[in-house]
Amino acid sequence: MALVTLENVTYRYPLTETPVLKGIHLSVEEGEFVAIIGPNGAGKSTLCYAISGFIPHFFKGELSGSVRVAGREVRETALSEWVTRVGLVFQNPFSQISGAKYTVYEEIAFGLENLGIPPEEMKARVEETLELTGIRSLAERSPYSLSGGQQQRVALASILVMRPRVLVLDEPTSQLDPIGAREVFGVIRAMSQKGMTVILVEHKIEWIAAFADRVIALHEGEILMEGTPDEVLTHSDLPARGFGVSRYTQTARAAAQQGLWPDSLPLPVTLEQAVEGFKTRNSSAP
Amino acid sequence: MVVSSGKMHPMHERLSLYIHRESVLHRLNPLTKLTLTFALILIAYLSPWYWTGSMLIAVVIAPLSFVGRVQREYAWAALRLLAPATGFIFVMQSFFLPGGQTELFRFAFLRLTSETLAQGYLTAIRIFVMVSAFILFLLTTHPSALMTDLTRRGLPSQLAYVIVSTLQIIPQMESKAQTIIAAQRSRGLDTEGTFLKRVRALVPLVGPLVFGSLVEVEERAIAIEARGFTSPRPKTFLHELPDTRTDKIIRWGLVFLVLLTLGANAWLS
Structure with missing residues (x-):
């Protein structure tokens, strides 16, 4: 059974006329690595928000259709509950740092404090996540003293420590230098290999070809095509429609x-x- | 992006005076130190005895700075920042307070009397105690420890978040403002010259800073929601902040001292 299911999802932001997502059908299996590509304005970020529960809980507007993760419907689940199933990491590393904490270690623990995890378990999970993301050496640093790539790994760690079943990443490397991007991809790949379900929006086509099980091409709020990376990424229709090739x-x-x-x-x-x-x-x- | 070593936290980077040291004062519960701060201030203002403020500095605050092993930082702040400011208040009050019978000195419009001199000293020393007590508190108490402790005692976590994140984000905004200034200057914006010219130059600087920050606020809201900030479950805390019996005794002792001072004040006046 699919872990993530979107059925006929249409969404319109408040105060706008045209929907950003139009009748999206999508299902993602447990452990699958799905990449989403599309030109600017295709609705990639909106799709990420829809899967991660920020639509309809944070962004109001008009949502129709059904979004389900592990059998639960997004509309019937509180956002603070939903985020323990679906984790979201997005572009800007700086704005993902909470500002509430003074060290990387505390920053990673922030989500667990909010969820009321007992301190002993919290420490064990933070330790484990520090190893997983390769940022043990940064644990005592201020999150604000880090480079963009390091900050993005802290942001990723802060989500992973909450042990979501699905990881949604909205262009996580678009503001990073090549080294930072490679480090972040390294963590994403390792998580995927451990069996985590990953949904990644990304412009770096070559990385997608190397990592993804399936590619979805989004165009003007609709799924234009989907298939294996080789099928989709080399399709002759893409360049004319504004996709990166x-x-x-x-x-x-x-x-x-x-x-x-x-x-x-x-x-x-x-x-x-x-x-x-x-x-x-x-x-x-x- | 400023890259600094993990051990050093320059003040401008986090807008905090906190100095990490091992001391009895550091180990006290934040609420105890906050109580101490307010008790010192109240006693200095309420005490009917003229020399209370001076005594508090000599007998309590200065020795405590040694107990907290922050005497050098405290002395620096007291002498370089506080002494000139309170010195100025002292001089102004001594010369310009109305009234005063016993004239000591007169030159043109300047008139010094022993009454205004005494009053000027009292005002200055009270301000000295107030700011000193806060400096000592901030030097030995980490802002996040304070907020964690107050949140545990019932302060809304949203309010605690606003306070701590503001302390951290202001320095970041400052460095962003510098970047915007550099960017606009490279496009020919003149940020020097007359006052009016400088004010006009602010317009293209404030726009990007404010709108950029507003976008960031939405993103940060998403980021903390993604980490369960609004979860209705009771929060837990990574660090245990001990609140010992000694802490409680000190706090009640301080409350008692303040009440005593208040009583003495009422009795004698």
Whole structure:
């Protein structure tokens, strides 16, 4: 049975005319890694808020259809209860730091204090999360003295420590430098490998190709297509509709038009796939 | 982004005077220290004896700064900030308070009498006690320890959050303001010159700062909701803050002293 189910979800923000999400059907299996791609304004963030309960509990407006996680309907569950099932991490690392705490250790414990977890269990869970996210060395630092990548790992740790069943990430690396982004992806991948259900909105197509089980292309509030990373990410309809496309796909597509890409292979997304393709082509060329 | 070592917390980075040391004063419950602070202030203002304030500084506050092992920081604040300010009040009151019979000195519009001199000293020393007591309190009490303790005693957690997060976020906003100033200057904004010119230059600085902060407020609200801030379950606390019998005895003792002073004040007047 699917862990996350969206049925015919349509949502309109307050004081707006057109819905941002239009009749979304989506189901995500336990342990699955689903990536969501789409141009600006496609409704990616809104979809994240809908899954993580901020729609309808935080953002008012008009929601129709059904959002279920582990059999519970979002409308019938309080937000403070919902966040223990679905964790949300978003772009800006700075604004995810609560400001209520003076060390990283306390910052991570903040959510557990709110949930009324006993101090002994709290400490055990914070310790475990520090290891998991590789930020043990930052534990006594002020969250405000950290780099963006470190702050984002603290934000991620602060959510993971609450042990949600689903992790929703809305462009978690878009404000980070390459090193920070790699560190954050490392944690996300490790969580996925441990069996956590991950829903990731991301622009870095090559990372998606390497990690995701399934890709959903969102366009003007509707699901345009979904499938395996290779199917979706190299689809010829995407560039014209404003989707980001991997530079390796672009290169290989241009090469294919000149007959320089092997017909037997699909277009590549990652550097490794591209190298493989050109190798094949060169070894079979006269 | 300012990167600093974990051990050092420059004051401008967190808007707090707290100095981390091991001492009896540090180990006292925050409420006990808060009670002490207010008791010192009340006694200084209520006591009918003229030299109470001076005695409190000499016998209680200064020695306590040694007990708390923050004597250097306390002395620095007292001499560099507090002494000039209270000195100014003393001089102004001594010369310009109306009344006073026993003239000591007269030059043009300046007139010093022994009565205004005594009154000026009393006012200055009371302010000295008040600010000193708070400095000592802030030097030895971590703001989050104070808020945790008060929340446990029934202060609404929303209010505690507003206080602590403001202390932390103001320095961040300050550095953001610096960035905006640099950005607008690089586009030719003149932030120097006459007063009027400077005021006009504020407009393109305040806009981005205020609107940027408002967007951030929404995001921060989402972030703390995502961590169950509004959960109806009773909160727990990571750090146990001991509230010993000694703490309770000290607090009741202080309340008793304040009442005693109040009684003496009523009796003698």
